[in-house]
Amino acid sequence: MPIYRPFFGRMCVMSNQPRTVRELVEWLVSSIHEGVWLPATRLPPERNLAEQLGLNRSTVATAYLELQARGLVERRQGSGTYVRGDLWGITPDWPRYMERAAFRPLAPLARQIEESRQRAGGWDFSEGDIGSDFWPVSTLQRLLADVELKKVLGYEKQLGLPSLREAVGLEMKRHLDIDLDPESVLITAGAQQALYLLARGLLHPGDTIAIEKPSFYYSQALFQSSGERLLPIPMDGDGIMPDALAHIIRNHRPSMVWLNPTYHNPTASTLSLARRQAVIALCSTWNLPIVEDDAFAHLRVAGTPQAPPPLFRLAEQASVLYVGSLSKIVAPGMRIGWIAGPRAIITCLGEIRRQIDAGTPSLVQALAAGPLTSPAWPSHVEAVSHALRNRRDAFHRALSGFADLRAEWTPPEGGLHFWLNVGGSVPDHVRIKWAVDVGVTYAPGRLYGADDGFVRLNYARLSPGQAAVGLARLKDAINGDLVL
Structure with a gap:
């Protein structure tokens, strides 16, 4: 018969069955020292443990007395047997910590x-990501040779390398016809870190977020880990339906709307201009900010229509935070993304990012600025x-x-x-x-x-x-x- 051992708040099957008092004592001592039962926690009642293990109750009672003699447990009249609260050197109950952590392992x-x-x-x-045969390896090797290392091996500026923020501003103007102050740009380690910063910096546990369904965000547990609640917006072949979003806003009053309107992940749909304008008008009426994930903006298939302007441009920037990425068009290992938005928000997010990782490596940023400013980039x-x-x-x-x-x-x-x-x-x-x-x-x-x-x-x-x-x-x- 298998032995049952507490794990993650339940009894899990173990491989070896204790048959004698000595074997049971060894197992209990091991469990206590490994932190399965923490100091001051109650052991299972004798009758319950005996039934679980298929032993006589007297065997369990004798084992508990041996633990008491060793100074590992204490008997409390009318209450049961407890691990002593003053024990030291016990291995933490790591499974319990993992279970309670804000960020969970993969589903x-x-x-x-x-x-x-x-x-x-x-x-x-x-x-x-794109295939490795798309990567501009020779260009990057040449640019890397031209990087002035003395200028990029120190700590970076809070918002990112100035030359890269200027290059991002240039690219936003060239590709999306958006005029952007470099001081309104925060460089991140890819679009995923940008989204993480926005979630951690602007949301609180209990906030409700309206997002598309399906969405890449469901695969990341980005919001669920910190207690935000997701309000799924139904989609058809042309993206989210503004009427459905209006219903969600009226009935649930979300804190924010997160959208991936261009070449949506995973459906590849693109929100029409009319729907974009309807979404902006709706969010403006309710004073709701929008986070626009535009990581795939550069990946238009040749011969297809140009995507409509981003929400960030249509809304004149004030109510939209824009997330862009270089990783999708250059290489996945080029972990460069950015957030564009009102300067006060960008400064705040920069301070938060600084506390987390001291910034994206300046060498990578300098290398990333090269393609964006190169005449060969278009x-x-x-x-x-x-x-x-x-x-x-x-x-x-x-x-x-x-x-x-x-x-x-x-x-x-x-x-x-x-x-x-x-x-x-x-x-x-x-x-x-x-x-x-x-x-x-x-x-x-x-x-x-x-x-x-x-x-x-x-x-x-x-x-x-x-x-x-x-x-x-x-x-x-x-x-x-x-x-x-």
């Missing part, structure tokens, strides 16, 4: 995907755009086999992902296992708050030939026809 589905990446073969459709963006079109079109053709599954999808106009509805009654966690068994990894829709049966696939990381092979195997896996 089971996210952990399954992460483990799948380690196990799968050469067909990874789950990541959110050509790089254009080259990526055309390469994305080639890969998207090839991927779309390779998906033709999914029509047999009655799957539905729309070729994206930007971003890095196809969003498929493959339907069926098989849970996502089962399909992931099937896919990994044939060497394929993908991101299931449930990770982003969607129902089972939705699939996010990165079309830009693999070559067309690799993608075609991987998609054929994925189709068989999703259909349950494993090809091992």
Whole structure:
């Protein structure tokens, strides 16, 4: 019979069953010294522990007396047996600390995907970055050789390297027609840190946040970790529905609205100009700030319409905090993002970021400023755009086999992902296992708050030939026809 040991507030099965008083004493002593039972906590009643372990009550009573003789526990009349409160040198109950921590480990589905990446073969459709053949490696090597190290090896300025903030301002004007004061820009270690800073700096436990559903944010536990409540905004093929947002605002009065309106992750949809204007008018009426995540702004597929202006531009900046990224268009290891907004907010967020990590490394910032100020930068963006079109079109053709599954999808106009509805009654966690068994990894829709049966696939990381092979195997896996 297995032994049961307290863990995370419940009794967990252990491998070895104590049969004698001595074995039970050794197990109890080990549990106390490992912090499973902390000082001043009550041990299980003798009868209960005896029943759990399949022992006589007298065996447990004798073991408790031995613990008392060793000075590890004390008996309290009418109350039970307690670990002594003055014990020292006991290992902390780390599981208890992890359970109570604000930030939690990955949810089971996210952990399954992460483990799948380690196990799968050469067909990874789950990541959110461009392929390594897109990276401007030679340009970065040349720029790195030109960096004046003496100027960038010290601590950085609170808001980031001035040259990079100026370069971001230049790029915002060139790409989005937004005039931006460099003092209104905070450099971050990627868009994800920017979102973290906004959540930690502007929100409080109990605040309610209106966000799209599905959304990348559901996969990050960004808000749930600190007690904010999410209000999902329904979406259709054109992004969020303003009427639905109006209903949420009237009935729940959210503290803030967080949106990814351009090349949305994971659906790849783009909010129309009319809907953007409606959202801005609605939030203005209710005096609600908007956080605009525009990390995919540079990733338009060549030949598709230009995306509408960002909310940040349409709202004349005052009520919108804008999050941009260089990581998606240059390389994922180039962890450079930024927040743009009112100067007072940017200064406040800069102070918070300074307390967390003393800033993004200045060397990386100096390297990042190079491409943005290079005459070749527009050509790089254009080259990526055309390469994305080639890969998207090839991927779309390779998906033709999914029509047999009655799957539905729309070729994206930007971003890095196809969003498929493959339907069926098989849970996502089962399909992931099937896919990994044939060497394929993908991101299931449930990770982003969607129902089972939705699939996010990165079309830009693999070559067309690799993608075609991987998609054929994925189709068989999703259909349950494993090809091992």
